[in-house]
Amino acid sequence: MxxxxxxxxxxxLGSKGIRRNAxxxxxxxxxxxxxxxxxxxxxxxxDDVIGTLAARADGPVEVVTGDRDLFQLVDDAxxxxxxxxxRGVGKLxxxxxxxxxxxxxxxxxxxxAFAALRGxxxxxxxxxxxxxxxxxxxxxxxxxxxEGMLTAIDAGHGGWPAGSRAKLVAARKYLEAVLPVxxxxxxxxxxxxxxxxxxxxxxPAALAALDERWxxxxxxxxxxxxxxxxxx
Numbered sequence: 001m002x003x004x005x006x007x008x009x010x011x012x013l014g015s016k017g018i019r020r021n022a023x024x025x026x027x028x029x030x031x032x033x034x035x036x037x038x039x040x041x042x043x044x045x046x047d048d049v050i051g052t053l054a055a056r057a058d059g060p061v062e063v064v065t066g067d068r069d070l071f072q073l074v075d076d077a078x079x080x081x082x083x084x085x086x087r088g089v090g091k092l093x094x095x096x097x098x099x100x101x102x103x104x105x106x107x108x109x110x111x112x113a114f115a116a117l118r119g120x121x122x123x124x125x126x127x128x129x130x131x132x133x134x135x136x137x138x139x140x141x142x143x144x145x146x147e148g149m150l151t152a153i154d155a156g157h158g159g160w161p162a163g164s165r166a167k168l169v170a171a172r173k174y175l176e177a178v179l180p181v182x183x184x185x186x187x188x189x190x191x192x193x194x195x196x197x198x199x200x201x202x203x204p205a206a207l208a209a210l211d212e213r214w215x216x217x218x219x220x221x222x223x224x225x226x227x228x229x230x231x232x
Contacts, residue, residue: 029206030207034224036227037194039191047067055187070184074096104133
């Protein structure tokens with residue numbers, strides 16, 4: 001769990017990011033009552049907390065998420081992979097560098113630049129006008145990163161897919177603003193947690209009160225059922 005103050009992300013996403021932040025105190029109260037361990041970093045989003053914990057890990061990491069932004073964390077050498085659940089846990093997809101390359105025709109760790117260029121409506125990213133998936137992939141293969149593309153523009157380098165250089169020049173302010181939005185931090189000041197679930201016994205009375213106040217319904221029931229499952 002994490003928070004972020006007014007930033008370039010809110011400039012790009014508009015009220016969407018603000019609405020998300022308004023839900024955070026409720027989520028924190030529910031998780032605390034459920035006894036779930038939490039980690040945070042003031043001024044950073046949950047993606048950044050996850051990225052930082054993944055970077056700190058000594059062994060393999062599996063990130064369970066429905067957020068494609070976290071595809072940029074895949075690292076075969078370190079054993080970091082994504083368990084992608086956007087279509088439900090029953091249709092879970094294991095995403096590693098090879099999976100990213102196969103799906104998007106880009107280097108396995110190039111997803112952040114790809115998403116910034118192509119756009120991602122599910123995350124409020126408008127993308128560069130006129131740049132679709134194929135052109136975005138070609139740009140990432142040619143230049144590697146948004147910084148590499150901007151450097152190539154300034155240096156007058158060639159090798160651009162047809163018509164793409166002018167589009168990136170026109171969208172330069174967006175590209176400069178989107179960098180901190182799409183890139184997941186690996187060095188956020190996250191307070192350490194051992195990740196044990198639950199961290200302490202749940203508080204049934206507090207959970208019941210929160211359920212009644214916010215009408216959490218089946219969502220709360222499914223979470224508590226998942227926490228009750230013991231590994232092995």
